[in-house]
Amino acid sequence: MAFDEKLVDRIRESLSDLSKVEEKNMFGGVCFMLNGKMCIGVVKDEMMCRIDPLMDEIVLEKVGCRQMDFTGKPMKGYVFISKEGMKTKKAFDYWVGLCLEFNSKAKASKKKAKKR
Secondary structure (H helix, E strand, C coil): CCCCHHHHHHHHHHCCCCCCEEEEEECCEEEEEECCEEEEEEECCEEEEECCHHHHHHHCCCCCEEECCCCCCCCCCEEEECHHHHCCHHHHHHHHHHHHHHHCCCCCCCCCCCCC
């Protein structure tokens, strides 16, 4: 599945001053993990943001923002941002900032032990 490489580069650049950032191919796109936790990513041509679930109602009113519904069921604390919602640097930085702010509070997913 193809994804927006320019958007990936834009996110990569915005996270370049941070340590403990890891890129992983996920969801047919790219996910940036920060401190071992999912933070922000790209799926097709949209930015996927992991934000504080308490912000859902506020951000869903913003242009270009929609609830992430990967499985057909809305996921609290995860939103997709279309190109329209991140046209300007200020708008793009807003979304990245929300992701970084929540990352410090977010819990890492429980990793399943590999069987040998």
